[in-house]
Amino acid sequence: MRPKHEPEQITDLSRLRAFMNPLRMQLYxxxxxxxxxxxxxxxxxxxxxxxxVSYHLRKLAENGFVTQANGQGTDGRERWWRVASEExxxxxxxxxxxxxxxxxxxxxxxxxxFDTRVAQYRTYLDQKAAWGKTWTDAAFSAEWLLDxxxxxxxxxxxxxxxxxxxxxxxxxAAKATGDTEDxxxxxxxxxxxxxRP
Numbered sequence: 001m002r003p004k005h006e007p008e009q010i011t012d013l014s015r016l017r018a019f020m021n022p023l024r025m026q027l028y029x030x031x032x033x034x035x036x037x038x039x040x041x042x043x044x045x046x047x048x049x050x051x052x053v054s055y056h057l058r059k060l061a062e063n064g065f066v067t068q069a070n071g072q073g074t075d076g077r078e079r080w081w082r083v084a085s086e087e088x089x090x091x092x093x094x095x096x097x098x099x100x101x102x103x104x105x106x107x108x109x110x111x112x113x114f115d116t117r118v119a120q121y122r123t124y125l126d127q128k129a130a131w132g133k134t135w136t137d138a139a140f141s142a143e144w145l146l147d148x149x150x151x152x153x154x155x156x157x158x159x160x161x162x163x164x165x166x167x168x169x170x171x172x173a174a175k176a177t178g179d180t181e182d183x184x185x186x187x188x189x190x191x192x193x194x195x196r197p
Contacts, residue, residue, distance in 0.1 A: 006087060007085075007087045007088045007089050007090045008085055008087065008088070008089045008090070009089070009090055009091060009092070009095075010089055010090070010091040010095075011091070011095045013096060013099075013101065013102050013105060014063070015063045015064070015065075016091060016096065016102075016105050016106065016109055017105050018059060018060060018062075018063040018065065019109045019112065019113075020105060020108045020109060020112065021056065021059075022112050022115065022116070023046065023048065023052075023053075023056055024056050024059065024060055025109075025112050025113060025116050026046055026116060027042055027046065027053065027056055027057060027060065027066075028060060028065060028066065028083065029116060030042055030045060030046070031066060031081055031082060031083050032083050032088065033185045035082060036069040036080050036081065036082045037080065037081060038078045038079065038080055038081070039051075039053040039054040039057055039078070039079065039081070040053075040078060042057075042081075054079075057081050061081075064084055065083065065084055065089065066081050066082065066083055066084055067081070067082060067083075067084045068080065068081060068082075069081055069082040091106065091109070093106045093107075093110070117187075117189050120187055121187075121189065124139070124187075134182075135184070153192055153194075156192060157192060160190055160192075164188060171183065
């Protein structure tokens with residue numbers, strides 16, 4: 001059993017492959033942000049047919065990433081979905097590096113996640129003026145060039161994850177008490193990787 005607040009670590013190649021399809025990554029991220037949604041609601045956001053979205057949701061469900069959200073809706077005709085774990089998931093490239101298929105899948109999923117994040121940030125930049133001064137002043141983009149060892153980079157990653165987890169719990173607790181004024185979904189992208197100039 002993994003500790004509380006820890007994302008599930010994916011080590012099975014067939015499960016990782018579920019996210020090689022970019023639409024599945026997009027649907028998962030949308031469900032994670034919204035909490036629950038139907039295939040029709042998600043289809044409107046991704047400009048696809050509800051039947052195609054339903055197919056991909058079922059594939060994510062087969063791999064344990066999403067599940068039906070019971071108690072939603074009133075007519076019972078449409079399924080509601082939610083992510084299976086609020087803590088999300090992750091993987092280590094090294095768990096898949098021993099075969100060409102595993103390395104290719106890990107690379108494809110990592111690039112897909114990056115592409116999704118870049119698209120999300122570009123959408124924000126395109127719509128920046130509509131958010132108003134309060135949000136644009138609060139938003140940030142930063143880069144720091146550091147000299148670290150692999151162990152130090154790993155430690156920094158753990159600290160940043162704990163910081164983000166603390167803020168996520170704070171937001172969830174506020175919403176639970178009805179404190180929703182001026183509260184929006186906020187995406188924080190941080191990257192840490194070695195490079196040689």
